[in-house]
Amino acid sequence: MKGMHLVTREGLDVAYKTEMISNAEVWKPGSVGMIAWYLQRITGVALVGYLLLHIFLIGSSLLRGRAAFDSMLSLLMGSKLFLILDLALLAAVLIHGLNGIRLILFDVGVGILNQKKIFWTAMAIALGLFAWAVVRMGPELLK
Numbered sequence: 477m478k479g480m481h482l483v484t485r486e487g488l489d490v491a492y493k494t495e496m497i498s499n500a501e502v503w504k505p506g507s508v509g510m511i512a513w514y515l516q517r518i519t520g521v522a523l524v525g526y527l528l529l530h531i532f533l534i535g536s537s538l539l540r541g542r543a544a545f546d547s548m549l550s551l552l553m554g555s556k557l558f559l560i561l562d563l564a565l566l567a568a569v570l571i572h573g574l575n576g577i578r579l580i581l582f583d584v585g586v587g588i589l590n591q592k593k594i595f596w597t598a599m600a601i602a603l604g605l606f607a608w609a610v611v612r613m614g615p616e617l618l619k
Contacts (some may be wrong), residue, residue, distance in 0.1 A: 492569065504510060508592045508595050508596070509591065509593065511595075512575055512591075512595050513580070515571055515572075515575060516572065516575050516576070516579075518571035519569075519571050520566040520572060522564075523565075523568055523569065523572060526565055526568070533548065533552075536569055537549075545604060556616075556619075559613055559616055559617055560617070561605070562613075563610060565614065566605075566606060567602070567606055569571075570601075570602035570605055571599070571602050573599060574598040574599070574601060575595070576601050577598070578591075578594050578595060578598050581594065600611045
């Protein structure tokens with residue numbers, strides 16, 4: 477397939493040695509590679525924290541009965557803080573998901589030499605989708 481290459485450890489070593497990809501450049505503080513690495517870890521931890529909180533809130537309200545569940549749901553759904561946290565969740569999912577797709581592409585050998593472009597393209601897509609969500613939720617936030 478044109479444009480796709482099988483990347484082996486030896487192939488990466490050759491790329492590093494020929495300076496097609498500089499290992500020092502990828503891991504330099506503030507580089508795109510480090511920003512992507514930190515974002516993936518931070519959003520991953522945030523998503524796990526959200527999942528645990530979600531399971532706790534839903535589980536504990538279900539154990540207390542239907543009325544407690546309905547009360548918890550109406551409290552959360554009527555809160556502007558809940559909408560803001562929903563937007564934060566969406567941001568984390570978009571960043572983590574699109575960065576994950578970028579990493580999968582690299583694992584199969586696609587775009588290794590264009591990491592910066594692919595990262596910034598993924599983040600631009602995330603920003604665009606996030607902006608669309610903010611516009612759609614705007615009327616609810618401004619009530």
